[in-house]
Amino acid sequence: MGKDTLNKLTTTIINTPSDYARASREIEKSVSLKNINICFLSSYTSEVLNPYIIVELAKNGYKGSLYYAPFNQFEQEIYNPDSGLYLFDPDIVLIHSRIEDSHQNLMMRFAKYSDDELQEISEDIINRHKKMLDGLRNKSDAKIIVINFGNAQMTEDCFTSSPVIQSQRTYIQNLNRSLLELSNKLTSCYVIDYQQLFDHIGLNNCIDPKLFYMARIPFNSSAQIEFGKIISRTIFAIYSSPAKCIVLDLDNTLWGGVIGEDGISGIQLSDEYPGNVFKTFQRAILGLRDQGVLLAIASKNNINDVFDVFEKHTDCLLKKSDFSSIQIHWENKASSIEKISQELNISLDSIVFFDDSPFERDWVRKQLPSVKVIEVPKNPMNYLKALNESKFFDRLIVTNEDRIRADIYQQEQQRKSALNxxxxxxxxxxxxxxxxxxxxxxxxxxxxxxxxxxxxxxxxxxxxxxxxxxxxxxxxxxxxxxxxxxxxxxxxxxxxxxxxxxxxxxxxxxxxxxxxxxxxxxxxxxxxxxxxxxxxxxxxxxxxxxxxxxxxxxxxxxxxxxxxxxxxxxxxxxxxxxxxxxxxxxxxxxxxxxxxxx
Amino acid sequence: MIDDMKLKEVISNVLGVSIEEINDDSSPDNIEKWDSLSHINLVMALESEFKVELSPEDAMDMLSVKLIRMILEDVLKD
Known part of the structure; x- marks a missing residue:
């Protein structure tokens, strides 16, 4: 049943509240998805998020069972060892105290406060969170997700470049910085940036006044769907490990055109359209490398043509030394990926394949089903979006070892050549x-x-x-x-x-x-x-x-x-x-x- | 006119009762799962499926299937 549920979820379109409600009921009946107990503590009616969290988690193979504490019962749930929270024995506790709910004047009448008063309020807010997080950590091993503070939805002054709004936003940012420092000190405690929700769909498109005034629901149904996605993506990242390596094609992937036909001066790679699309994509790939993802090439090309681009093309941001493994020849790409996996000593299921050719993607999918193949869009302007939406590289922490990993593999190659x-x-x-x-x-x-x-x-x-x-x-x-x-x-x-x-x-x-x-x-x-x-x-x-x-x-x-x-x-x-x-x-x-x- | 099948389908999806159990007289009084939270969920689902915007008063008055149909037809007429 679990497999069927999962297949159905990925093949049917689910995008209205009614679709989500039906799908979440089907998921609740499924037996083989992996269960996660999630406790949600919030300052509003968070139950409405239920179908969205359940469906989005199920797309990644998890079945969420949720317990919603009565709204605004943070301390009561955390400090009482017999509370619903502890009876539920959660794997994850979500904490969302909206600043709009706890400090209405701070959000709507910001201008009335002196600097000293603001400082005092900020200390109060952070101290309260510190006590809640410490209290929870002392009583439970559950993973904790704190949702931080977003920009004000309703203020007395709607002119966004006014000095009042600017200092209010800076104030919120500083609160968020303190909250992040606080949670970094605890084991298994993560922060969701609430502002993401408004960045995705717009501050003004998030609210339905009727829902807010009638039922204490601070977002409309499209914002609920988006927030369900954000929460589930974070939970998924906690339970999965990021891919270790991305295997890239070259022609029409890292540059426009075909190097063997167009030559080094003919390929599209520059600061002007369309070359800037590929240059930007290269910069994003370097961004993955900075976070510890190994880069590799699987390309059907003449190796000297390619090395020429790396060495001589001034707009080619990626250099030969950025790649931990290079397979450039006319053999099939599945065998290239197998060689990369052996050379880097990593398993096939930790490799992501990115290639503009549907033929190559199909071939790799069939030959090596455990390799993660990204469905690359036809338009190169959408490459970045596809990379991001794949979620394969989501990571919640970046350690020092992550930052220097690619360099370490490069040293290893020098060692191997010394071995020869x-x-x-x-x-x-x-x-x-x-x-x-x-x-x-x-x-x-x-x-x-x-x-x-x-x-x-x-x-x-x-x-x-x-x-x-x-x-x-x-x-x-x-x-x-x-x-x-x-x-x-x-x-x-x-x-x-x-x-x-x-x-x-x-x-x-x-x-x-x-x-x-x-x-x-x-x-x-x-x-x-x-x-x-x-x-x-x-x-x-x-x-x-x-x-x-x-x-x-x-x-x-x-x-x-x-x-x-x-x-x-x-x-x-x-x-x-x-x-x-x-x-x-x-x-x-x-x-x-x-x-x-x- | 409101598509009656579509209306029943939305109610069935949101409240988790089978379509056969739903008739014109269905209301929070005779469907146990139709509590205040699922009522809000139902209002959001109806707005999205029938592409309408309901006022708080409309939302509060939708206390049976018959009333839902009447209010939706009324709003769609305007």
Missing amino acids: NSVSIDDFLRDLKLVVKIGNSDDVTITRIEQLLSKTNQFNLTTKRHSSADLIKIIRDGGKVLWLSCADRYGDNGIVGVAILVETKHRTWLIDSMLLSCRVIGRKIETVLLAEIVEILRGENAEELYGHYIPTKKNQIVSNFYKQHNFQSTDKKNNFWRLNLKESSIIKPNYIEIVRND
Whole structure:
């Protein structure tokens, strides 16, 4: 039933309140969509959003079950441990206290306030949110989504460039900045920018006075549909990981025309129409790279023609070095994508394919169904919109590792070409001048540790997806959460490894989780990590160490990991392995420098 | 004239009752799911399906299927 519901949703047009009402009832009957419990705390009648949130979530494979607290009952729901909120046991709590509802004068009579009064009100608002968020976080592990403050819908002065309106907008922006800082300090707390709704459909097109005055509903039905989409998109982004790589075609995708026919001076790429359409698209692609998306090329072309464009065309923003993998030849694009996936060590389902040719898109869809293919519009002016609406690259946080990821892959290519010139693997590794740093998790590193746990599939012994809340509990119960970072002559890779150790009984420890990012496999860093684990545990007077291996479809690479390091199997399935710490040691390679970050 | 099938379909979609259960005398008194929130939802759905704008008074007076039809016909006439 779930599959049918999903198919029906993607093939039928749903755009009126009546369509949404019918579709949401069908979804409520479905059994196989993944359930998410969502609690909505708001200062208005948020129940009207129900069909829109349910239908938009179902399009992404989720079934939302919603509990709407009575309006304006924020504190009552959060501070009372027996409230409807906690009885409902939500996975997600949405908090939306509209400033128009809590501070009517601030929105409609802004000019009457002195600077001091404004400052005081702002502190009040932020303090209230801080207390609510802290209160909620202390009692629940639910993910929290706060909806921030939008510009005033009704003011005494409608002339938008007046100084009063300008200072009111600045005031709201400052409130939003404080709110964002507040939520960044909490684990799993995200902010939706309420202004998005008005940006999408216009401040004046959002309200139906009848609904507001009769039923405390601050938006009309088209704004409700749009808001349902915004909320669902954020929830979806919380539960899914962004695609890792975009594979791009060249002719009529990154520039207009065909390089093999039109030549370097004939292709469309400039600051004037139509070349500026492609130049803008290139800039957006670089924007994806800045957020950690790897760029790759799959093009049927003569490679020298293409490199000429990258080197000599002054309006070509993308350079050869921006791409982590380049497949330019006359073979089919499905095999190009497979090669890219192997070269970058990423799975096919984390790759997005963008090509203007319907033929190529169909071919890839049929050959490699797990690759995400964007339906590219005919008009290049709509490329950006298609990229954005695909949602494949939505991410709620950008870590430092995300910002430098593409550079790291580029360094890896330099390493590989150095490998081709080296005499032996040991010489090569010695020449890399590897430095490994190991430390205990703290407030700064925990986000990256959680990220690695959630997305590492290959070099991962148990694939346990611990959240940061789980990690904090493990540490509180006496366990150890270690991170490993590594650097070499080509650059710093950042944090690339995690190990979690727990004492199961007196002087006996278990490696609950151990993983390494695939880009540093094959340098014996895993051996160093294991050896350091042994040393750290000897410091705790441990006598026995157990390793655990849980096989998955993707972690074949570590099936013999414990065997290779002289652990003894303890069961027929080879899932648990034992090392006697009094008798055995792990021999470390001597070419890696180890630093403890204590 | 109001398309009667379309009217019943909208009411059925919004209130979650089958089309057969809906007749001219259907009202908040005999359809349990027709509460104040679904009434608002119904008003929004009717506005969108029949491309009309209803006043608060129209919305409040729509207290049976018969009355809904009358008010819609009245508004569409203007």
